[in-house]
Amino acid sequence: MASTKVRDLPAGGPVDMRSDTVTRPTPEMRRAMAAAEVGDDVIEGDPTADRLEKMVAEQLGKEAAVFMPSGTMTNQIALRLHCQPGDEFLCEANCHILNMEQGAFASLSGLVGRPLLGNFGVLSLADFQDQIHAVNDHLTSTRLVCLENTHNRAAGTVQPLDEVEAICQWAHANGLMTHLDGARLFNASVASGIDVQQLSQSFDTVSVCFSKGLGAPIGSALAGPRDAMVRARRHRKAFGGGMRQSGIIAAAAIYALEHHVQRLAVDHEHAQQLGQGIRNCEYLSLHPDRIDTNIVIFHVDPAVGPASQFVRELQSRHVLVYAVAPQLIRAVTHLDLNAKQITYTIEMLNEVVDGLAKSRVK
Ligand SMILES: *Cc1c(COP(=O)(O)O)cnc(C)c1O
Numbered sequence: 346m347a348s349t350k351v352r353d354l355p356a357g358g359p360v361d362m363r364s365d366t367v368t369r370p371t372p373e374m375r376r377a378m379a380a381a382e383v384g385d386d387v388i389e390g391d392p393t394a395d396r397l398e399k400m401v402a403e404q405l406g407k408e409a410a411v412f413m414p415s416g417t418m419t420n421q422i423a424l425r426l427h428c429q430p431g432d433e434f435l436c437e438a439n440c441h442i443l444n445m446e447q448g449a450f451a452s453l454s455g456l457v458g459r460p461l462l463g464n465f466g467v468l469s470l471a472d473f474q475d476q477i478h479a480v481n482d483h484l485t486s487t488r489l490v491c492l493e494n495t496h497n498r499a500a501g502t503v504q505p506l507d508e509v510e511a512i513c514q515w516a517h518a519n520g521l522m523t524h525l526d527g528a529r530l531f532n533a534s535v536a537s538g539i540d541v542q543q544l545s546q547s548f549d550t551v552s553v554c555f556s557k558g559l560g561a562p563i564g565s566a567l568a569g570p571r572d573a574m575v576r577a578r579r580h581r582k583a584f585g586g587g588m589r590q591s592g593i594i595a596a597a598a599i600y601a602l603e604h605h606v607q608r609l610a611v612d613h614e615h616a617q618q619l620g621q622g623i624r625n626c627e628y629l630s631l632h633p634d635r636i637d638t639n640i641v642i643f644h645v646d647p648a649v650g651p652a653s654q655f656v657r658e659l660q661s662r663h664v665l666v667y668a669v670a671p672q673l674i675r676a677v678t679h680l681d682l683n684a685k686q687i688t689y690t691i692e693m694l695n696e697v698v699d700g701l702a703k704s705r706v707k
Contacts, residue, residue, distance in 0.1 A: 352662045355689040357682075359663040362690070365529075365612070365639060365679035368560040374600045381596035385589050386412075387582065393592030397599050401566045404602070405551050406542035409574035410566045412595055413586050416528045417446045419552035419567040420491075421453060422580045426550065426573050427489045427522040430455030434489035434524075435476055438462040439498040441526055442491055453584070457485050465633045466499025468492070470511040477519055490516045493526040494533045494544060498669070500633060501616075501640030503533045506544065513547035523547065528554040528565070532638040535609040549573070558609050558639055559601035560680045563594045605680060612639040615678040615687045622691030628698050632673060639678045647672060649701040658697040664690050 361367045370378070384391045394412045401410040413419050420442050428434060434450070436443050438460035442450065450456040461472045478484040490512060494504040513523045525548040527533070527541075534541045545551045550569035555561035567577055581587060588594075613636075620636040623629045628646040645655050652668035659666055669675045678687070 352693075354663055355686060357686045359665065360682065360686045360690050361665045362676040362678065362682070363665050363667050365558045365677045366556055368679050368681045370562050370597055371560070371680075373604070374560070374597050377596045377600040378593050381592040383590035383592035386591045387587040387589060391588075391590060391592040391595065393599070394588075394595040397595040397602075398566065400599065400602060401553065402568050404541055405545045405553070405568045407545070407551065407568035408571040410568040411574050411577045411581060412588075412591060412598070413565050413567060413581055414563060414588065415586075416441075416526070416552060416554040416556075416565040417449065418581070418584055418586050419565045420446065420524070420526055421449050422577050422584060423524040423550045423552060423567055423569075424450050424456055424489070424491075425454045425580050426569075426576055427524060428454065428456050429486075429488075431457075431485060432488040433457040433459050433478070433485040434491050435459050435461060435473065435487065435521075436491040437466055437468050437493060437496065439466060439496070440491065440493045441497055441528065442493075444498065459485075459487075463496075463499070466493065466496030466502045467504060467508070468512065469508050470515055473512060473515060477521070487521065489522045489524060491524045491526060492548075493528075495529040495536075495638050495640070497528070497640065500631075500636065500642040500675075501529065501532065501638035502633075502635075503537050503637040506537070506539060509544075510547045522549045524549065525551040527551050529557055529638065531606050532558050532609050532613070535606065536613055536638045555598035555601050558612060558679055559598070559605045561594070561597040561601040564598045566598075608680065609639070612678040612680065612682075613637075615639075615682060615684070616641050618684075618687050619676060619678065619690060622687075622694060626691075626694050626698055628702060629694065641676045641678070642669065643674055643676075645672050645674060648705060649698060650705070655697060655701070658701065659693060662693045662696070664693050 398410040496502040555564040
């Protein structure tokens with residue numbers, strides 16, 4: 346058996362890399378929340394939520410935006426806006442909308458999602474050729490293309506802008522709508538140096554999350570044309586997302602947009618360091634062998650056991666990660682992690698590998 350001795354807590358506390366959603370609001374963010382001017386957003390509007398919506402619309406280069414409780418809701422309402430029951434949307438096979446939202450497109454809106462398999466989450470225009478259904482009584486009607494940037498399950502991959510623009514141009518030329526799941530669009534922007542407005546411009550609607558790397562406790566926004574956002578606001582109420590004094594949480598999102606965007610580069614640097622540690626570790630390999638942003642997915646050689654056991658060994662050393670497949674583990678960097686915790690994690694990866702490798706060689 347591998348070492349079972351329990352480690353002391355590392356400096357900075359447990360290293361929670363399960364997701365970038367685990368961050369706690371900073372004291373400054375909490376002060377901004379406490380000071381927020383509020384109103385009833387379902388009756389006459391909340392001034393702070395209004396301010397956030399205007400900020401997001403402007404940053405993404407859209408006419409309007411609607412603040413919502415979650416990224417799942419922004420995506421599902423976008424699908425509702427663009428499609429009718431019995432319609433289908435085209436998307437990457439491993440995307441969040443298709444895999445991580447309980448099939449809500451089917452249960453809530455009566456839609457079919459048709460997966461196209463990308464190369465580590467990246468689709469090219471060629472993948473879409475001949476994918477639009479003919480008008481035929483046997484077939485679903487193809488209405489929408491959904492892309493995801495960065496791509497979560499493909500280890501935070503940044504979508505190449507030229508390919509994205511080619512796909513959207515093709516979609517619009519063929520009468521399809523386009524939606525971008527930009528839960529981590531700010532990571533894509535900071536990593537690529539391309540403005541979020543440019544990353545958004547070819548899409549009809551774009552959703553962004555404040556509760557991921559930006560570090561807000563709650564909240565996402567959907568942005569797009571003004572008339573579509575009026576309808577989105579109506580759907581939001583029906584989906585249970587009408588919020589009253591939402592300025593309290595909108596203030597956290599505003600704070601995040603003002604203070605936590607450029608610092609995503611630190612998370613990306615930490616992910617690179619972690620990745621290098623993994624490359625140097627026998628029995629572990631990056632999957633893919635590239636890290637674009639803050640998500641690191643690595644393969645555990647079956648010779649040292651399954652990912653689930655590896656995760657338990659790390660947990661007993663105060664490093665929390667998720668097994669995402671029988672031999673794959675995901676680690677996510679974020680604003681509550683410091684450089685020492687990254688170094689500690691690399692040490693623990695080596696310790697676990699050594700322990701497991703020794704226990705197998707007998
Ligand atoms: C987290 C995430 C969402 C939204 O998730 P919620 O938990 O509903 O906020 C949507 N898309 C992607 C790619 C995500 O990573």
